[in-house]
Amino acid sequence: MxxxxxxxxxxxFVLGTFGVLVRRNAIIMFLCxxxxxxxxxxxxVAFSRIHGMDGQIFVFFVMTVAAAxxxxxxxxxxxxxxxxxxxxxxxxxxxxx
Amino acid sequence: xxxxxxxxxxxxxxxxxxxxxxxxxxxxxxLSMVATLGSMAAIFVLLEAHFLAAIQIIVYAxxxxxxxxxVIMLLNLGHDYQKDLKGGVFALASFATVGAxxxxxxxxxxxxxxxxxxxxxxxxDAAMAEHGVVGAIAEPLYTTYVVPFEITGIxxxxxxxxxxxxxxxxxx
Amino acid sequence: xxxxxxxxxxxxxxxxxxxxxxxHFEPFYPWLxxxxxxxxxxxxxxxxxRHAVASADAVRAGGELDLDEGGRPSTHTLPSLVGPGVLLxxxxxxxxNFSRMLGAHLEAPEVIxxxxxxxxxxxxxxxxxxxxxxxxxxxxxxxxxxxxxxxxSVGYMKDxxxxxRYFAYLNLFIFFMLVLVMGANYPLMFVGWEGVGLxxxxxIGFWFSDREKSDAGKKAFIVNxxxxxxxxxxxxxxYTTFGTLDFEPIFANAEAALxxxxxxxxxxxxxxFLGAAGKSAQMPxxxxxxxxxxxxxxxxxxxxxxxxxxxxxxLVARSSVLFALSPIASATVAGVGVFTALFxxxxxxxxxxxxxxxxxxxxxxLGYMFVGVGVGAYSAGIFxxxxxxxxxxxxxxxxxAVIHSMHVAYHSTHSHEDAQDMRNMGGLRKHMPITCAxxxxxxxxxxxxxxxxxxxxxxxxxxxxAAFGGAASAPYPALYTxxxxxALAAAMLTAFYMTRMMVMTFHGENRSGAEEExxxxxxxxxxxxxxxxxxxxxVVGGWLNVSEHLRExxxxxxxxxxxxLHEWLHPITQQAQHIQEVxxxxxxxxxxxxxxxxxxWAVLSGLAAAAVVAASFRFVGAxxxxxAAQDVEPTGFAKxxxxxxxxxxxxxxxIVQPILTMSRFCWKVIDAGIIDGIANGVGWTAxxxxxxxxxxxxxxxxxxxxxxTVGVLVILGVxxx
Numbered sequence: 001m002x003x004x005x006x007x008x009x010x011x012x013f014v015l016g017t018f019g020v021l022v023r024r025n026a027i028i029m030f031l032c033x034x035x036x037x038x039x040x041x042x043x044x045v046a047f048s049r050i051h052g053m054d055g056q057i058f059v060f061f062v063m064t065v066a067a068a069x070x071x072x073x074x075x076x077x078x079x080x081x082x083x084x085x086x087x088x089x090x091x092x093x094x095x096x097x
Numbered sequence: 098x099x100x101x102x103x104x105x106x107x108x109x110x111x112x113x114x115x116x117x118x119x120x121x122x123x124x125x126x127x128l129s130m131v132a133t134l135g136s137m138a139a140i141f142v143l144l145e146a147h148f149l150a151a152i153q154i155i156v157y158a159x160x161x162x163x164x165x166x167x168v169i170m171l172l173n174l175g176h177d178y179q180k181d182l183k184g185g186v187f188a189l190a191s192f193a194t195v196g197a198x199x200x201x202x203x204x205x206x207x208x209x210x211x212x213x214x215x216x217x218x219x220x221x222d223a224a225m226a227e228h229g230v231v232g233a234i235a236e237p238l239y240t241t242y243v244v245p246f247e248i249t250g251i252x253x254x255x256x257x258x259x260x261x262x263x264x265x266x267x268x269x
Numbered sequence: 270x271x272x273x274x275x276x277x278x279x280x281x282x283x284x285x286x287x288x289x290x291x292x293h294f295e296p297f298y299p300w301l302x303x304x305x306x307x308x309x310x311x312x313x314x315x316x317x318x319r320h321a322v323a324s325a326d327a328v329r330a331g332g333e334l335d336l337d338e339g340g341r342p343s344t345h346t347l348p349s350l351v352g353p354g355v356l357l358x359x360x361x362x363x364x365x366n367f368s369r370m371l372g373a374h375l376e377a378p379e380v381i382x383x384x385x386x387x388x389x390x391x392x393x394x395x396x397x398x399x400x401x402x403x404x405x406x407x408x409x410x411x412x413x414x415x416x417x418x419x420x421x422s423v424g425y426m427k428d429x430x431x432x433x434r435y436f437a438y439l440n441l442f443i444f445f446m447l448v449l450v451m452g453a454n455y456p457l458m459f460v461g462w463e464g465v466g467l468x469x470x471x472x473i474g475f476w477f478s479d480r481e482k483s484d485a486g487k488k489a490f491i492v493n494x495x496x497x498x499x500x501x502x503x504x505x506x507x508y509t510t511f512g513t514l515d516f517e518p519i520f521a522n523a524e525a526a527l528x529x530x531x532x533x534x535x536x537x538x539x540x541x542f543l544g545a546a547g548k549s550a551q552m553p554x555x556x557x558x559x560x561x562x563x564x565x566x567x568x569x570x571x572x573x574x575x576x577x578x579x580x581x582x583x584l585v586a587r588s589s590v591l592f593a594l595s596p597i598a599s600a601t602v603a604g605v606g607v608f609t610a611l612f613x614x615x616x617x618x619x620x621x622x623x624x625x626x627x628x629x630x631x632x633x634x635l636g637y638m639f640v641g642v643g644v645g646a647y648s649a650g651i652f653x654x655x656x657x658x659x660x661x662x663x664x665x666x667x668x669x670a671v672i673h674s675m676h677v678a679y680h681s682t683h684s685h686e687d688a689q690d691m692r693n694m695g696g697l698r699k700h701m702p703i704t705c706a707x708x709x710x711x712x713x714x715x716x717x718x719x720x721x722x723x724x725x726x727x728x729x730x731x732x733x734x735a736a737f738g739g740a741a742s743a744p745y746p747a748l749y750t751x752x753x754x755x756a757l758a759a760a761m762l763t764a765f766y767m768t769r770m771m772v773m774t775f776h777g778e779n780r781s782g783a784e785e786e787x788x789x790x791x792x793x794x795x796x797x798x799x800x801x802x803x804x805x806x807x808v809v810g811g812w813l814n815v816s817e818h819l820r821e822x823x824x825x826x827x828x829x830x831x832x833x834l835h836e837w838l839h840p841i842t843q844q845a846q847h848i849q850e851v852x853x854x855x856x857x858x859x860x861x862x863x864x865x866x867x868x869x870w871a872v873l874s875g876l877a878a879a880a881v882v883a884a885s886f887r888f889v890g891a892x893x894x895x896x897a898a899q900d901v902e903p904t905g906f907a908k909x910x911x912x913x914x915x916x917x918x919x920x921x922x923x924i925v926q927p928i929l930t931m932s933r934f935c936w937k938v939i940d941a942g943i944i945d946g947i948a949n950g951v952g953w954t955a956x957x958x959x960x961x962x963x964x965x966x967x968x969x970x971x972x973x974x975x976x977x978t979v980g981v982l983v984i985l986g987v988x989x990x
Contacts, residue, residue, distance in 0.1 A: 001103060003206065005144065008107045010202040012114050012133075014195045019118035020974050021191035027169060028117075028126050029970070034161065035117055035130065038137055041153075045146045050215030053224060053237050056146050060234065063149075063156055064249050068256035070161045074168045075263035081172050082266075089970040096968030187971065194978050201985045 005046035012039035026077050026087040030070070037066050103143055109136040123169050127162060134158040145221060147230045294373035296381060297365045299398050302408065303451060305362075306444040309355035313348045313437035320433055345432055352436035353419035356443060360412035367405055375401060376840055380453045380517060394514060399453035403841045406651060406834075407450035407583055410658050414575045415443050417799035421666050422567040424795035425673055429565075435475060439571070442468035446576050450583060454515040455504050458584070462500065462548065465577045466493040472572065473564040485563040492557040496547015500584075503540035506533065520590045520844060529594050529852055538591050538598035541584060542605075549581030549635050551609045556917055558632055562624040566669030569624060574631055574661035579654050582635070585642045586651055589845035593645060596852075600745060603643025603734070607752045607759070610636030612914070614762035618769070619903065619910035622689050623668050626770045630715070631661060633759060637730055640756060644749070645849045646733035648838040653730055655834075656722035656810045660711040663803035667708040670792035670800065671774060674701060678781060678788040686781075686898065691770065693896050696779035700789040703797045705775045707804040712771050714807045716764035717878040722811035728874060731756045732867045737853075760874065764881040772889040780896040 016039060019032030041059045048055025081087055109132060116129025134157050141150035224233040238246055378401035386394045419439060426435050445468060449461025467490070474486025504514060510526055510533065511519050527534040545551070550558040550573075561573055572578070585592055585602060592599050610633045617629035634657050641650030674697075675688035686693055698705045714723035734756055738749025779786050791797065903911045912918075965972070 001100065001143070004100075004103060004107070005140065006206055007203070008110065008140075010199065010206065011111060014199045014202070015111075015114040015118055017198065017978055018191060018195045019114075021195070021971060021978060022188050023118070024971075025123060025174070026970075027165065027172075027174065028123055029974075031117060031126055031130055031165060034157075035114055035133065038134065038157070041149075042137060042140065045141055045144050045149060047217075048146070048221065049144060049218040052217040052220050053233065055217070056149055056221075056234055057237055057242055059146070059149050060152070060238065061245060061249060063152060065252065067156060067161055068253050070164060071260040072256050072263070074164060075260040078168060078171065078264045087172065087174065092970065093968035096966060187975070191975060191978075194975070194982055198978075198982050198985065201982070201989050205989050 002046045002049055006043055009039045009043035009046065012036075012042070024088050024090055026080070026089050027074070029089065030073055030077070034066065034070065037062060099143055103140065106136040106139045106143070109133075110140070123174050124166070127165055127169065130165075131158050131162050134162070145218070145225070148234045294370055294375050294379050294400070296379060296400055297369060298362055299366060299381060299400055299451070300383065302359045302362050302366075302412070303398070303444065303447045305355040305359045306440045306447065309351050309440035310437050310444060312351050313433050313440060316347055317431070317434035317437050324430075345427070348433040348436040349423050352440060353416055353423065355440060356412055356416040356419050359443075359447075360409070360416050363405070363408045363412050366400065367409060370400070370402070370405055377401075378404075378453075378517065380515075382453075386456070391512065392508070394454055394456045396457065397453035397515070398451045399516060400451070401841060402837050403583075403586060403651065404450050406655065406838070407579075408447065410579075410655055411443060411446050411450065411576050414658050414662050414803075415446075415571060417802055418567050418571045418575075418662060418666065421570075421669070421796050421799045422565075424793050425567055425669055426565060431475065435472075435565070438468055438471045438475070439568070442472065442572065442577070446580070449580055453517075454513075455507065456514055458587075459497075459500060459504065462544070462580060463497065465572070465580065466490055466497070466548070469493070469561070469572050469577055472568040473561045475564055475568065479563075482563040485557075485560040489557040489561050492554050493547050496544045496554055499540040499543025499547070501544075503537045503544065506537045506540070510537075516587065523590045523594060524844075524848065527591070527594050529848070530596055531594075534591060535595040535597050538588070538595045539601060541588060541591070542598060542602050545581030545584050545639075546605065547581075548584075549578045549639070550632050551581070551605050551636060551639060552612065553916075555609060555613070555632050556920060559625055559628045559913070562622070562628050566624065566665055566672060569628070570662045570665030570669065573628065574665050575658035578631065578635055579638070579658070582638045582642060582650055582654050585639070586647045586841075589642070589645075589647045589842055590848065592642070593845035593848040596745075599643050599645065600748065601643075603640050603752055604748070606636040606639030606641075606643055607734075607755045608636070609633070610640065610759040611755050611762070614759045614766065615910055616913050617766045618762065619907055621691050621900075622687075623671065623691050623694075623770060623774060624665075624689055626691075626766060627661070627664055627668060630664075630763065630767065633763060634661065634715070636759070637727060637756070640734060640752065641730040644733050644737040644752075645845065646730060646737075647842045647845060648835045649726070649729040649733050651838060652834050653726035656714070656726040656807070659722060659803055659806040659810050660714040663707060663711040663800060663807060664715070666796075666800055666803070667704050667711065670704045670796050671697060671701065673792060673796070674789050675781065675785075677790075678785040681788040682782070682785055684782070684785065686896075691773040692894060692900055693781050694774045694779075695777045695781075695894060696775070697789065698775040700786075701775075701791045703791060704800065707797070707800040708775070709771060710804045710807055712767045713882070714811075715767055716882055717760055717874065718882065719875045720808075720811065722807050722809075724875060724878075725811035727760060728871050731760065731874065732870060735870075736867075757874065761877065761881050764878045765885045768882050768885040769889045772886055773894060776890060777894065780894060782896075 013036050016032045016036035019035065020029050023029050023032065041062055044055045044059045044062070048059075077087060080092070084091055113129045113131075113133030113136065117126045117133065120126040120129060134153060138150040138153040138158070141147075141153060221233065224236065227233075228236055378399050380397050380399050382395045382397040384396050386396045388394075419436070422435065422439065426432055429435065442465060445461045445464030447461070449458055449465060452458040452461060470486045470490040472486075473489050474483040477483040477486070507519060508514055511522060513519065523534075547554040558573055558578070562569055564572075592602065613629040613632035613636065617626050617633065620626045620629065634653070638650045638653050638657070641647070641653055671694065672688050675694065679686055679688055710721065714721035717724045717727045731753065734749055735753045738746045738753060779789075781789070792800075902908065909915070965976075
């Protein structure tokens with residue numbers, strides 16, 4: 001089952017990456033990042049069956065950090081929205097040549 | 098039995114993920130995400146990580162997704178159901194890239210030759226038998242990993258302050 | 270350090286140990302001879318710089334640059350004293366050394382080493398002075414005649430604003446010339462060689478604000494440099510053959526290391542001759558000397574008559590051993606020399622500028638000197654060098670006095686006629702008697718009239734050519750007979766054109782104009798006194814080396830002085846003479862084809878010269894001369910002679926223009942086009958690349974995320990595959 005879990009984890013991760021690349025809405029991009037994190041969590045848990053408790057502890061921390069990051073990231077998106085009236089990332093072109 | 102359950106929940110997870118990526122409306126993506134998270138929690142249970150499954154539901158699906166929903170509602174998004182996927186060459190290139198990534202990962206997995214159940218699993222089961230499910234995580238958390246635990250607390254504090262500061266409306 | 274300094278100062282450096290049994294020659298401060306002119310250069314140079322700074326300050330302060338200012342006591346007293354003064358001191362010290370050398374009967378050269386100039390690996394060159402008979406003669410000529418010319422310059426350059434600069438350069442030239450003749454090895458000689466070339470450039474282009482004059486200076490330097498290449502290559506050959514460049518070891522080992530008539534020694538000597546041809550204005554590198562007349566006349570007297578141009582002859586005489594070992598090179602030297610003598614004499618027949626006549630005459634006489642050293646008569650060549658220094662310097666200085674007078678005359682009437690054109694002169698005998706008399710002495714000397722100096726020296730050379738051709742195993746007897754005939758012809762031409770010059774300048778009616786004639790007067794004492802001294806030398810100088818045959822029939826004057834120079838230079842030339850005797854046998858006693866000994870031909874040539882002088886005096890005197898402004902261009906063959914056989918135009922066509930075209934090509938196409946193009950192209954490419962790559966900066970998040978993903982993929986791929 002561990003191998004299946006790892007395959008699933010990889011698949012989810014790849015899907016998450018694809019989502020980050022093709023979505024234009026900033027919030028949905030963020031959501032796909034969370035999906036990636038979840039996939040990683042799954043692989044940690046699967047490996048903890050082989051290597052011990054440390055995997056689950058790490059998942060604990062990942063979740064905590066993901067929560068903090070989600071909060072801050074969404075706050076940034078809100079402040080961007082206040083300026084641009086949109087969360088379409090195609091419009092954020094300040095770094096363009 | 099467990100394998101069948103695993104495949105069921107895996108299918109739900111994949112379906113949810115596809116929904117996240119492909120959905121037109123943000124709320125739809127979000128709901129699909131919740132589904133994915135739920136099935137992930139179930140898979141955690143199948144992998145004997147009960148505490149994490151609970152945390153997943155409570156924190157991730159319960160708090161973080163709700164936060165996302167709050168923001169979507171706050172910004173009043175989701176009214177224009179337009180396809181906001183980037184099309185064209187870029188999508189193709191992205192698809193190729195992630196396909197390659199998937200291929201590489203599968204090669205790695207195939208060659209890894211993983212055991213079904215290693216010594217770690219036995220240790221976890223022993224710990225769970227001795228301290229209970231919560232104690233099995235709590236014991237290393239508060240002894241070996243107490244420093245990262247405390248720092249994580251500080252991190253959360255910083256995140257709160259930062260989020261507040263960023264999201265505040267400037268006094269006009 | 271102090272001990273060695275004391276050795277240098279009071280004992281003249283580390284002298285070579287005296288040979289067994291010979292009286293010891295104690296050099297008397299030889300380094301002072303060389304350094305005194307250098308000191309003069311420094312003092313005069315500082316004065317010149319201060320003068321220039323003061324003029325520049327005056328201009329900056331709002332004044333105009335006064336180019337006509339001259340005769341200021343503040344700039345004139347010190348150079349007038351220092352310039353000739355150091356020369357007089359140097360000459361005095363040279364005389365002391367000479368008298369010591371006379372008493373010591375030197376057998377081997379006295380080499381005084383001062384310090385090591387360069388030492389790399391096995392190659393070592395010392396700064397060393399060589400005092401022997403040959404260098405002593407040259408030193409006396411350089412310092413003695415140089416002193417007289419300095420005194421003359423005090424009067425000639427009196428009104429020139431560049432007065433201190435002139436004496437600075439002149440002293441520097443004497444310094445380099447002394448280094449050249451006193452150096453004990455080829456590199457030191459080359460230092461002097463190059464240095465006199467530099468000073469020649471500086472002095473020819475002395476009035477550099479005139480484009481033509483500065484171009485003449487450049488031409489002299491560039492043509493010299495072509496010859497210098499030959500000198501350098503010969504030095505390289507010498508080093509690879511002998512491992513050293515000092516005179517003594519080279520000449521001692523020459524016979525052993527070099528095969529008689531072999532390719533190596535022929536190459537060495539031919540390259541040396543190339544250098545000598547450049548410096549001493551022989552074919553084909555003589556073209557700079559007539560143009561060099563753009564410089565002040567005393568410069569022409571010193572550099573282009575008495576000293577610098579004789580450096581080539583000195584080189585051949587010094588390397589006599591090497592030239593004696595190569596009959597082909599010696600024949601080349603003699604051939605080029607005699608051909609140049611004739612060629613230049615033909616050009617001089619039709620020149621109207623008095624200095625140009627003298628310039629071509631110099632080229633011609635240098636040819637004679639090379640003929641002399643080419644046939645192995647080294648002492649005869651040096652003898653002619655010495656007498657030529659006397660009468661040619663006298664001729665140039667006299668011409669300078671004439672030009673000076675004509676300038677004053679034209680200046681008084683604000684005329685712009687050419688003061689150097691003989692067609693504007695005439696009848697100056699009345700106004701400048703001393704100059705006329707001294708110049709006539711010099712003219713008769715150069716024409717070869719007995720008993721003046723030129724008779725003996727020129728006669729000696731011509732006879733040696735004939736004798737060489739008739740030697741027992743002479744290499745090319747017919748060739749030398751032809752040389753002999755050409756030399757005779759050139760001698761006759763010399764007599765003719767020199768007389769023509771004198772007649773046009775000093776005799777007949779004055780063509781300067783009525784007003785100008787009133788302003789003509791004799792040169793001041795400071796100018797005619799050196800002329801008088803040189804005239805005396807021109808008279809008695811020949812008695813130093815009367816040939817033995819002549820002495821026997823009382824054509825010479827007294828046994829005491831006859832053959833003196835030959836004896837004096839014997840230690841220098843004996844090795845070369847020995848080689849010659851061994852390989853060629855005894856020289857002839859009677860002239861080829863025509864018979865008759867040396868005495869007979871001496872009498873014949875003397876009478877012939879006298880006849881030519883008299884005839885040309887009558888002929889040229891009878892011609893109607895017109896002033897330059899009214900004269901017409903000559904036609905036919907005379908036109909070719911007048912235009913110097915169009916040699917300059919030929920060189921321009923086949924050498925200068927192709928070089929200019931190639932330079933222009935290198936400049937426009939290679940330098941500006943290709944190289945600058947590459948440099949600019951690199952810049953353009955960088956800009957272009959930057960512009961192209963800048964498109965990666967789309968500013969959109971998705972692009973960055975994509976690239977991030979691609980990077981992760983690459984890392985994954987590398988680690989997995």
